[in-house]
Every structure is written in structure tokens, then in C-alpha cells.
Amino acid sequence: MRSYVVAAMALAVAVSSGAQELPEQAFKAFARGFLTYAPASVFTLTENTTGATPVGSYQEVRVERTSIQPDAKDQVGMLADLKTKMVAAGLLFPLPAVDPPVTPATLPLFVQQHLTEAMSTWLSSRVKIPWPMSPTRPGAVVALTAEVATGYGTMHMPMAVTADGKYLVIGGTWPLDRDPRAVRREILESSVIQWDPGHETAPVKVVEFSDFQCPACKRGWGGVKPVLAQFGDKVRHGLVNFPLFNAHPWAFRAAVAGECVGSLWPDKIVALKEEFYRLQDTLTVESVDPAVFAFLAEHNLSSEKFRACYLKDPAINTVLRQLDLGYRLGVTGTPTYYANGEAQPWGEPEWFSKRLAAIVAAGGRPESAAEIVVAPPTPVPSPKPAAPAQHPK
Numbered sequence: 001m002r003s004y005v006v007a008a009m010a011l012a013v014a015v016s017s018g019a020q021e022l023p024e025q026a027f028k029a030f031a032r033g034f035l036t037y038a039p040a041s042v043f044t045l046t047e048n049t050t051g052a053t054p055v056g057s058y059q060e061v062r063v064e065r066t067s068i069q070p071d072a073k074d075q076v077g078m079l080a081d082l083k084t085k086m087v088a089a090g091l092l093f094p095l096p097a098v099d100p101p102v103t104p105a106t107l108p109l110f111v112q113q114h115l116t117e118a119m120s121t122w123l124s125s126r127v128k129i130p131w132p133m134s135p136t137r138p139g140a141v142v143a144l145t146a147e148v149a150t151g152y153g154t155m156h157m158p159m160a161v162t163a164d165g166k167y168l169v170i171g172g173t174w175p176l177d178r179d180p181r182a183v184r185r186e187i188l189e190s191s192v193i194q195w196d197p198g199h200e201t202a203p204v205k206v207v208e209f210s211d212f213q214c215p216a217c218k219r220g221w222g223g224v225k226p227v228l229a230q231f232g233d234k235v236r237h238g239l240v241n242f243p244l245f246n247a248h249p250w251a252f253r254a255a256v257a258g259e260c261v262g263s264l265w266p267d268k269i270v271a272l273k274e275e276f277y278r279l280q281d282t283l284t285v286e287s288v289d290p291a292v293f294a295f296l297a298e299h300n301l302s303s304e305k306f307r308a309c310y311l312k313d314p315a316i317n318t319v320l321r322q323l324d325l326g327y328r329l330g331v332t333g334t335p336t337y338y339a340n341g342e343a344q345p346w347g348e349p350e351w352f353s354k355r356l357a358a359i360v361a362a363g364g365r366p367e368s369a370a371e372i373v374v375a376p377p378t379p380v381p382s383p384k385p386a387a388p389a390q391h392p393k
Contacts, residue, residue: 021050022059022080026176027087031063033180034089034330035074036343037355038067039372046075050082053163055104056140057082060167062092068376069348076330079160079169080176081141088141088160089180090171090330095161102165104138110165111144124246125149129159138163143173150245152252152316155323172328179367184329184341191325192318193238194262194269202236203364204356206344209240209326210335212255212276213248213283217335221277223349224337230353234360235339239269241319242326242334250285253311255319257292260309265301342366350374 028043047062059080066073077092095115102110108131120127126149132142146157158172174180188207206228210217228237241258243251254276262269275295276283283291292310296303309315329338337344337352339359345351354372362369 020082022082022085022176024048027061027063027078027080030078030087030089030174030176030180031065031076033182033342033367034076034174035063035065036345037351037366038065038069038072038074038345039351039374040068042066047077051140051162051164051166053104053140055138055163058140058162058167060092060162068374070377072345072348077169079141079162079167081139083139085176086141086173087176088143088158088169088171088173090159090169091332093168093170095165095168098165102163104163107138107142107161107163107165111161115161115168119146119148123148141173150252150320150323152245152256153320155320155327157324157327170327170332171330180330181341181367184338187325187329188338188341191240192322193240194259195236195238195266196270197267199233199236202231202234204231204235204340204359206235206237206356207240207338208237208335209242209329209331209337210273211241211243211248211251212258212273213251213280214244214334215280216333218277218280220335220337220346221273224335224346224352227349227353227356231356231360235356239273240325241322242331242336243319243323244334250283250288252319253285253288254283254292255322256311256315257288259315259318260306261292261295261301263315264305264309265299268299268301271295271299340364340366 024045027045031043032041044064045061046064047060049060051058051060059082061078061080062075064073064075076089078087078089080087098110098114111129111131116127116129119129128147129144130147132144140163141160142163143158143160146159147154148157157170160169160173161167174183193207228235239262241255243255245252258269258272261272272295279291293303296306335346337346339356344355351372351374354374358369358372359366
């Protein structure tokens with residue numbers, strides 16, 4: 001028994017001593033490129049721990065970003081494999097301990113039972129998490145893909161779990177030594193995007209991930225649209241459907257309608273989006289179809305061509321793959337706007353406008369763009385205390 005304990009201790013020491021903790025600056029640099037841009041940003045590691053497993057060591061990190069706008073905080077959680085220098089980035093969760101503790105040998109069973117059940121409850125959907133069939137031995141951080149039922153088909157959500165079952169990240173896996181903005185650009189270049197007609201040679205491409213049933217998307221577009229108009233042929237705008245199917249009942253059906261209209265008549269997709277926004281408070285799953293056919297009639301568009309596309313497998317699969325794309329890039333909510341791979345502050349039109357101008361000036365490379373300068377928010381004066389009431393004697 002004593003020799004077994006000594007051997008186990010020696011293994012733990014060997015694993016932990018063989019892996020150097022990655023520097024804070026590497027995680028801060030990654031967060032700068034991954035999170036939404038904000039002027040005068042400051043990045044702070046609020047968590048930074050390491051864990052050793054028999055198959056390698058990992059680093060669990062959470063980075064918070066603050067800026068001149070007090071309520072514009074943002075954060076990203078990361079699990080870094082210290083051997084491969086790859087990092088899973090997104091929503092970070094500590095997992096509850098189980099008895100007996102998870103080991104690399106029992107991790108597949110833990111994933112397929114405990115983790116699958118937890119994800120199904122969280123998403124209110126049927127979830128399957130296949131164990132990766134790979135010739136390489138899994139390391140300290142294991143990349144996984146959850147298969148999530150949407151009611152229309154299966155979408156894929158990237159995730160990662162530590163080999164000891166202690167931490168989970170919902171998000172894709174990235175090289176820590178590359179700027180996420182450059183990686184996103186490469187991914188988007190080969191992705192299905194509904195581009196607005198014109199401006200094909202624009203140096204900056206703004207890609208919008210949105211949901212037609214999302215109130216924030218409606219508000220965001222009201223501020224983003226006039227900013228885009230300021231840049232003329234220097235900026236191109238495109239749409240990627242990201243319907244929040246487990247929160248918005250008619251969003252996926254509307255997204256498929258938008259996919260068909262956008263593919264058949266690209267110059268009408270913005271008008272259809274704005275029509276969905278106009279009807280947002282009154283639409284239901286049952287009234288999406290009448291609303292779309294009324295739109296087609298109003299714009300003299302062929303209902304026969306639309307029917308040949310609508311709710312058919314190719315259009316549905318396109319929307320499912322757009323969901324896959326959003327989760328791969330780090331979209332966690334709608335709307336999300338990327339300008340050449342950099343997430344943009346759509347809720348601050350002045351910031352958005354100045355940042356687009358800086359990216360244009362940098363030849364379309366946000367990682368090389370100059371920091372923008374904006375005035376700090378004006379403090380709201382505290383209300384003066386009310387004078388004490390005067391009571392008659």
C-alpha cells in the first residue's frame with residue numbers, strides 16, 4: 001500500500017512539475033481579441049488556478065474587462081491545456097464533485113451521463129455528447145461537441161471539460177498564441193453569410209448574428225444601421241441567423257424564412273428583418289407564415305419560388321450550421337456584431353462608429369487599429385435629500 005501511495009505522489013509531482021504555468025499576459029492578450037471592444041479597456045485575472053491530472057496539467061482562468069463605461073463590464077472563462085497551449089474559451093462553470101472522483105479513465109462515462117443530463121436541463125433540450133473518437137490520447141482539457149435538438153434538427157455546440165471533471169467551458173477551442181480576431185476572420189471567410197448587395201470590395205466586413213424575435217436585436221439595429229450608412233463602400237454588412245430556439249418560439253421558423261428570402265432576393269433581407277421587428281410584439285409561431293406571405297405580396301415576390309425553399313431541408317440545415325458557426329466564434333447572445341473578426345460595441349453608436357473608422361484606417365485589421373478616444377460618461381448627480389417635513393406645532 002505504501003509503495004502505491006509513493007508512486008501516486010511521484011506521478012502527481014512529475015505531472016505538475018513538467019508543466020509551466022502560462023503567463024497572465026497571454027490570457028489578457030487573448031481576452032482583448034476575444035471580448036467585445038471597449039475604449040480604455042483594462043483586463044484583470046479574477047481567477048487563475050492550475051490543476052494536475054495523470055494525463056497532463058491545465059490552467060483555469062477568468063479574465064474580466066472594464067472600461068470607461070462602468071456598466072460595460074465583460075468577461076471570458078478559459079481552460080488552457082499546458083502541453084498543447086490550446087485554450088477553450090467562453091462560459092466557464094465549476095462542476096460539482098462526484099463520488100468517486102472523476103479520473104481520465106472514468107471521464108467518458110461522466111460526460112455521457114452526468115454532463116449530458118446537466119446540459120439537457122440547462123438548455124431545456126435533448127442533448128447528446130459523443131466521446132471523441134481520436135487516435136491521439138485525450139489531454140488535460142478535452143474538447144467535446146454537444147449535439148443539441150432544436151425541434152428542427154440538430155445543432156452543434158463546442159465545449160471542453162478538464163480530465164478530472166472539475167471544470168466545463170461552453171465555447172470553442174483556440175490557439176492561445178494567435179489573436180482570436182484573425183482566427184475569426186479566417187473562419188468567416190468560408191462561412192455562409194447573407195450579404196447585403198454591393199460593397200463587395202469593402203475593407204471592413206461587419207457580420208451580424210441576430211434573432212428576429214430578439215428585442216435587443218431590434219434596438220441594436222436602430223443604432224447600427226445609421227452608423228453603417230456613414231461608411232458607404234468602405235463597410236459591407238452581412239447577416240447570420242442565430243435564433244435562440246429555446247427562448248424564442250417563432251425565431252427559428254422566421255430564420256428559415258429569412259434564409260429563403262435572402263438567398264432568392266438578397267436586396268430584400270433587410271426589409272424582411274425590419275418587418276419582423278415591426279411585428280415582433282404580436283407574432284406567434286402560427287402567424288409567421290401569414291406575415292411572410294403578406295411581405296412577399298407587398299414586394300411582388302414569387303410565393304412559388306419561396307415555397308420551394310421554405311422549411312425544406314437545405315434551408316433548415318443552413319440555419320442549423322449558422323448556429324454552429326456562432327457558437328464556434330464565441331456568440332453567447334444576440335445581437336453580436338463582428339467587424340473583421342472583432343466583436344463590436346453595438347449599444348454605443350459613438351464607440352461603434354469610431355471603432356469602424358479606426359479599423360478602416362488600419363487596412364481592415366482590428367488588431368492593428370489605433371485605440372479610439374471618447375469622452376468619459378458624465379456622472380449623474382445624486383439627488384439632493386428632501387427637506388424634512390414641517391409639522392405644525
